[in-house]
Amino acid sequence: MPNRLALKRKSAYLAQLGRCYYCGLPMWQDDLDSFSRAHNIKPSQAKPLKCTAEHLEARQDGGLDTAQNIVAACWSCNQRRHKRKKAPAPDAYLDLVQQRVRKGRWHCAPLLTAFGALFAGHDSGGEATS
Structure with a gap:
Protein backbone atom coordinates (compact mmCIF):
# COMPACT_ATOMS: atom_id res chain seq x y z
CA MET A 1 0.00 0.00 0.00
CA PRO A 2 1.41 3.43 -0.95
CA ASN A 3 2.35 5.82 1.85
CA ARG A 4 0.50 9.07 2.51
CA LEU A 5 3.06 11.21 0.70
CA ALA A 6 2.83 9.00 -2.41
CA LEU A 7 -0.96 9.34 -2.36
CA LYS A 8 -0.73 13.13 -2.08
CA ARG A 9 1.82 13.22 -4.91
CA CYS A 20 5.11 19.91 -13.46
CA TYR A 21 3.98 22.71 -11.17
CA TYR A 22 7.02 24.81 -12.09
CA CYS A 23 8.05 24.16 -15.71
CA GLY A 24 4.77 22.77 -17.07
CA LEU A 25 6.33 19.77 -18.81
CA PRO A 26 4.61 16.37 -18.71
CA MET A 27 5.92 14.02 -16.06
CA TRP A 28 5.99 10.26 -15.61
CA GLN A 29 5.27 8.29 -12.46
CA ASP A 30 5.94 4.59 -12.92
CA ASP A 31 7.00 3.72 -16.46
CA LEU A 32 9.96 5.63 -17.86
CA ASP A 33 10.18 3.55 -21.05
CA SER A 34 6.51 4.00 -22.00
CA PHE A 35 6.73 7.74 -21.32
CA SER A 36 9.88 8.01 -23.45
CA ARG A 37 8.32 6.13 -26.35
CA ALA A 38 5.07 8.11 -26.16
CA PRO A 48 14.56 14.24 -14.99
CA LEU A 49 10.81 14.43 -15.62
CA LYS A 50 9.96 11.85 -12.96
CA CYS A 51 7.10 13.11 -10.80
CA THR A 52 8.06 14.02 -7.23
CA ALA A 53 6.13 15.43 -4.30
CA GLU A 54 7.26 19.02 -3.84
CA HIS A 55 6.63 20.65 -0.48
CA LEU A 56 5.86 24.32 -1.08
CA GLU A 57 7.01 24.94 2.49
CA ALA A 58 9.87 22.53 3.13
CA ARG A 59 9.55 20.02 5.94
CA GLN A 60 12.71 21.41 7.54
CA ASP A 61 10.90 24.77 7.75
CA GLY A 62 7.80 23.26 9.33
CA GLY A 63 5.96 22.32 6.14
CA LEU A 64 3.50 19.48 6.55
CA ASP A 65 2.53 16.55 4.33
CA THR A 66 -0.84 18.12 3.50
CA ALA A 67 -2.60 18.47 0.17
CA GLN A 68 -2.33 22.28 0.48
CA ASN A 69 1.44 22.07 0.87
CA ILE A 70 2.24 19.41 -1.74
CA VAL A 71 2.35 19.85 -5.50
CA ALA A 72 3.69 17.55 -8.20
CA ALA A 73 6.99 18.72 -9.66
CA CYS A 74 9.46 17.06 -11.95
CA TRP A 75 12.61 15.77 -10.29
CA VAL A 97 11.46 28.80 -13.92
CA GLN A 98 8.78 30.03 -16.29
CA GLN A 99 10.96 32.95 -17.42
CA ARG A 100 13.82 30.58 -18.16
CA VAL A 101 11.55 28.08 -19.93
CA ARG A 102 10.24 30.87 -22.18
CA LYS A 103 13.84 31.78 -23.03
CA GLY A 104 14.75 28.13 -23.70
CA ARG A 105 17.19 28.10 -20.78
CA TRP A 106 15.74 25.54 -18.38
CA HIS A 107 15.56 21.97 -19.65
CA CYS A 108 17.79 20.50 -22.35
CA ALA A 109 17.10 21.47 -25.96
CA PRO A 110 15.60 18.10 -27.04
CA LEU A 111 13.00 18.34 -24.26
CA LEU A 112 12.13 21.91 -25.13
CA THR A 113 11.79 20.90 -28.77
CA ALA A 114 9.70 17.80 -27.97
CA PHE A 115 7.33 19.70 -25.71
CA GLY A 116 7.54 23.20 -27.19
CA ALA A 117 3.86 23.33 -28.17
CA LEU A 118 2.87 22.77 -24.54
CA PHE A 119 4.48 26.02 -23.45
CA ALA A 120 2.41 28.27 -25.67
CA GLY A 121 -0.84 29.30 -24.03
CA HIS A 122 -0.70 27.20 -20.84
CA ASP A 123 0.21 27.87 -17.26
CA SER A 124 2.05 25.44 -15.01
CA GLY A 125 -1.11 23.80 -13.70
CA GLY A 126 -2.17 22.59 -17.14
CA GLU A 127 -4.88 25.19 -17.47
CA ALA A 128 -5.31 27.12 -20.69
CA THR A 129 -4.57 30.82 -20.37
CA SER A 130 -6.15 33.61 -22.35
Whole structure:
Protein backbone atom coordinates (compact mmCIF):
# COMPACT_ATOMS: atom_id res chain seq x y z
CA MET A 1 0.00 0.00 0.00
CA PRO A 2 1.41 3.43 -0.95
CA ASN A 3 2.35 5.82 1.85
CA ARG A 4 0.50 9.07 2.51
CA LEU A 5 3.06 11.21 0.70
CA ALA A 6 2.83 9.00 -2.41
CA LEU A 7 -0.96 9.34 -2.36
CA LYS A 8 -0.73 13.13 -2.08
CA ARG A 9 1.82 13.22 -4.91
CA LYS A 10 -0.49 11.15 -7.13
CA SER A 11 -3.44 13.37 -6.26
CA ALA A 12 -1.44 16.50 -7.14
CA TYR A 13 -0.22 14.84 -10.36
CA LEU A 14 -3.80 14.16 -11.44
CA ALA A 15 -5.02 17.63 -10.42
CA GLN A 16 -2.19 19.19 -12.48
CA LEU A 17 -2.99 17.00 -15.50
CA GLY A 18 0.38 15.26 -15.19
CA ARG A 19 2.39 18.44 -15.66
CA CYS A 20 5.11 19.91 -13.46
CA TYR A 21 3.98 22.71 -11.17
CA TYR A 22 7.02 24.81 -12.09
CA CYS A 23 8.05 24.16 -15.71
CA GLY A 24 4.77 22.77 -17.07
CA LEU A 25 6.33 19.77 -18.81
CA PRO A 26 4.61 16.37 -18.71
CA MET A 27 5.92 14.02 -16.06
CA TRP A 28 5.99 10.26 -15.61
CA GLN A 29 5.27 8.29 -12.46
CA ASP A 30 5.94 4.59 -12.92
CA ASP A 31 7.00 3.72 -16.46
CA LEU A 32 9.96 5.63 -17.86
CA ASP A 33 10.18 3.55 -21.05
CA SER A 34 6.51 4.00 -22.00
CA PHE A 35 6.73 7.74 -21.32
CA SER A 36 9.88 8.01 -23.45
CA ARG A 37 8.32 6.13 -26.35
CA ALA A 38 5.07 8.11 -26.16
CA HIS A 39 6.96 11.39 -26.39
CA ASN A 40 9.68 10.22 -28.77
CA ILE A 41 12.54 11.08 -26.42
CA LYS A 42 15.38 9.02 -24.97
CA PRO A 43 14.92 7.53 -21.49
CA SER A 44 17.96 9.52 -20.36
CA GLN A 45 16.18 12.72 -21.45
CA ALA A 46 12.94 11.71 -19.73
CA LYS A 47 14.54 10.67 -16.44
CA PRO A 48 14.56 14.24 -14.99
CA LEU A 49 10.81 14.43 -15.62
CA LYS A 50 9.96 11.85 -12.96
CA CYS A 51 7.10 13.11 -10.80
CA THR A 52 8.06 14.02 -7.23
CA ALA A 53 6.13 15.43 -4.30
CA GLU A 54 7.26 19.02 -3.84
CA HIS A 55 6.63 20.65 -0.48
CA LEU A 56 5.86 24.32 -1.08
CA GLU A 57 7.01 24.94 2.49
CA ALA A 58 9.87 22.53 3.13
CA ARG A 59 9.55 20.02 5.94
CA GLN A 60 12.71 21.41 7.54
CA ASP A 61 10.90 24.77 7.75
CA GLY A 62 7.80 23.26 9.33
CA GLY A 63 5.96 22.32 6.14
CA LEU A 64 3.50 19.48 6.55
CA ASP A 65 2.53 16.55 4.33
CA THR A 66 -0.84 18.12 3.50
CA ALA A 67 -2.60 18.47 0.17
CA GLN A 68 -2.33 22.28 0.48
CA ASN A 69 1.44 22.07 0.87
CA ILE A 70 2.24 19.41 -1.74
CA VAL A 71 2.35 19.85 -5.50
CA ALA A 72 3.69 17.55 -8.20
CA ALA A 73 6.99 18.72 -9.66
CA CYS A 74 9.46 17.06 -11.95
CA TRP A 75 12.61 15.77 -10.29
CA SER A 76 14.70 18.39 -12.07
CA CYS A 77 12.69 21.41 -10.86
CA ASN A 78 12.39 20.00 -7.36
CA GLN A 79 16.14 19.36 -7.07
CA ARG A 80 17.14 22.70 -8.53
CA ARG A 81 14.96 24.59 -6.07
CA HIS A 82 16.31 22.81 -3.03
CA LYS A 83 19.97 22.69 -4.07
CA ARG A 84 20.23 26.46 -3.75
CA LYS A 85 21.80 27.88 -0.59
CA LYS A 86 18.35 29.10 0.42
CA ALA A 87 15.39 27.64 -1.44
CA PRO A 88 13.39 30.49 -2.98
CA ALA A 89 9.74 30.96 -2.12
CA PRO A 90 7.50 28.84 -4.36
CA ASP A 91 5.99 31.86 -6.17
CA ALA A 92 9.40 33.41 -6.84
CA TYR A 93 10.78 30.08 -8.06
CA LEU A 94 7.73 29.53 -10.30
CA ASP A 95 8.33 32.93 -11.91
CA LEU A 96 12.05 32.21 -12.35
CA VAL A 97 11.46 28.80 -13.92
CA GLN A 98 8.78 30.03 -16.29
CA GLN A 99 10.96 32.95 -17.42
CA ARG A 100 13.82 30.58 -18.16
CA VAL A 101 11.55 28.08 -19.93
CA ARG A 102 10.24 30.87 -22.18
CA LYS A 103 13.84 31.78 -23.03
CA GLY A 104 14.75 28.13 -23.70
CA ARG A 105 17.19 28.10 -20.78
CA TRP A 106 15.74 25.54 -18.38
CA HIS A 107 15.56 21.97 -19.65
CA CYS A 108 17.79 20.50 -22.35
CA ALA A 109 17.10 21.47 -25.96
CA PRO A 110 15.60 18.10 -27.04
CA LEU A 111 13.00 18.34 -24.26
CA LEU A 112 12.13 21.91 -25.13
CA THR A 113 11.79 20.90 -28.77
CA ALA A 114 9.70 17.80 -27.97
CA PHE A 115 7.33 19.70 -25.71
CA GLY A 116 7.54 23.20 -27.19
CA ALA A 117 3.86 23.33 -28.17
CA LEU A 118 2.87 22.77 -24.54
CA PHE A 119 4.48 26.02 -23.45
CA ALA A 120 2.41 28.27 -25.67
CA GLY A 121 -0.84 29.30 -24.03
CA HIS A 122 -0.70 27.20 -20.84
CA ASP A 123 0.21 27.87 -17.26
CA SER A 124 2.05 25.44 -15.01
CA GLY A 125 -1.11 23.80 -13.70
CA GLY A 126 -2.17 22.59 -17.14
CA GLU A 127 -4.88 25.19 -17.47
CA ALA A 128 -5.31 27.12 -20.69
CA THR A 129 -4.57 30.82 -20.37
CA SER A 130 -6.15 33.61 -22.35
